[in-house]
Amino acid sequence: MSSSKDQLLALVESNPFISQQELADQLGLSRSAVAGHLAQLTKEGRILGRAYVLPQRQPIVCIGGTNLDRKLRGLGPLRMGSSNPATQHETAGGVARNIAENLARLGLPVHLLTAVGRDAAGQSLLAQLQALGVDCAGSLQAVDAATGSYTAVLDPQGELVLALAHMELTDRLDPAFLRQTAPQRAPARWLVADLNLPRETLDGLRAEARLREQRLLLVAVSEPKMARLGPDLRGVELLVLNRGELQALVGRALPDDGALRGAWHALREAGLQRLVISDGARGVRHSDGDELALLAPPPLDPAAIREVTGAGDAMTAGIAAALHRDPDDLRGACALGLRLAALTLQSDATVSEALSPALLV
Missing domain, CATH: 1.10.10 (Arc Repressor Mutant, subunit A)
Structure with missing residues (x-):
């Protein structure tokens, strides 16, 4: 050449x-x-041409972690430092992967950019997604590393007690990976990225969103990884996190509504356009203006709750799906997110099989 x-x-x-x-x-x-x-x-097939895609079929591109979820649920009260009888359930997982599957089950066009090992687990995870219609072209398949894993220990009620995450492979989704997968992201209406990504990659996505005027949704994964976000939030359309992750981001306790509002105003000053805070059983707080509004979750019989893993990812997927159709209705997007989370709470799977395009009607 x-x-x-x-x-x-x-x-x-x-x-x-x-x-x-x-x-x-x-x-x-x-x-x-x-x-x-x-x-x-x-x-030569090295470029695919400019992406003249109808708005309704513009894909949502998800970028971040994929792993194998192992869930161990205690049969009785858990005792630390001792052996506990439990049941085990194994399923596909990873924040970006989970969001992509939720979106695919809703019938939306979705493309996942992730990293797996070229092992049986990794190939199976990609095959499952592709069978649901998720485009995985451009995803990294490492020959020298195993697919990531996430092991959750749950109490008999399904609440998370402890989680162990082996997600080192996601660190290879670096700026070089971004450059290689630019054609896959080019036609996207929304980019959804999890904070498993390296900080330099998140910096690149924010700069890219500003340059292309694409909508970037960032979703938190844990309190320790909030440091990957950095102080400059220009280019971030929406940040989805929980109260603990927000406290880690702003570096102070947020005990009441006034403190939450102050944290939101500080993030707006840093360039963030919109915010959604998951606040447990109280529902979600959301804002794209001065105030934070509270939206309660739909009624749910506690006896119907199986476990919590994946509910937050379902909520984020619901928000992204609704905003894909109407980018101005954040409250309606949060309402759909809460409905999807409720369905996931009632499922043993990380992504509920009850999801379908009918939920978007």
Whole structure:
């Protein structure tokens, strides 16, 4: 390949929406020469052309973790430092993966960019998603590392007692990975990224969202990983987290409504456009203005609750699905998110099989 084509491909990878005239100006070539190079690269399959996609079919691109979930549920009161009888359930997991499956079950176009090992677990996880219609093209498949795992220890009521996460493979979703997968993200209406991603990758996604005017939804995964977000939130359309993660982000306790409102105002000053706070049984608080509104969850018989794993991911997926259709209705999006979370609470699976496109009607 000629030097000009190498340089042109690099420019297209960094900005898939760049015009032929901009390419010609930056490379010192004629526009016809640029057109010839693009035609040849398209013929070679190295680029797919500009993504003229109808808005209704623009994909939601999810970026982040995929792993194997193992859930151990105690049959009686759990005693630390001792052996406890339990039941075991194994299922697919990972925040970005879970959100992608929820969205696919709702009938939405979704693309997942993730990292798995080239082992039996990783290949099975990708095959399950592809069978549901999730596009996984561009995802990293490592030959030298095992697929990640998440082991949750639950009490007899299904509440999380302890979780152990082996997610090192997600660290390979670095800025180089972003450059390689730029064509997969280019047609997206929404980007949904979890905070398992390295900080440099999150920085790149925020910059990319500002440049392309794409909508970026970030979802927290744990209090320790809030440090990956950094102080500059420009380019983040929506941040979804719980009260503990918000406290970790702002570095102080948030004991009442006034403190929560103050934290939200500080995040707005940092560039964040909208916020959703999961507040346990009270529901969610949400805002895209000065105040934080509280939305209660739908009624749910406590006896129907199986366990909590995946409920937060279902809520985020519901929010993303609703905003994909109507980006201005945050309250309606939170209401759908709470409905999906309630369905997941009543399932042993991390993603409820009761989800269907009918929920979006």
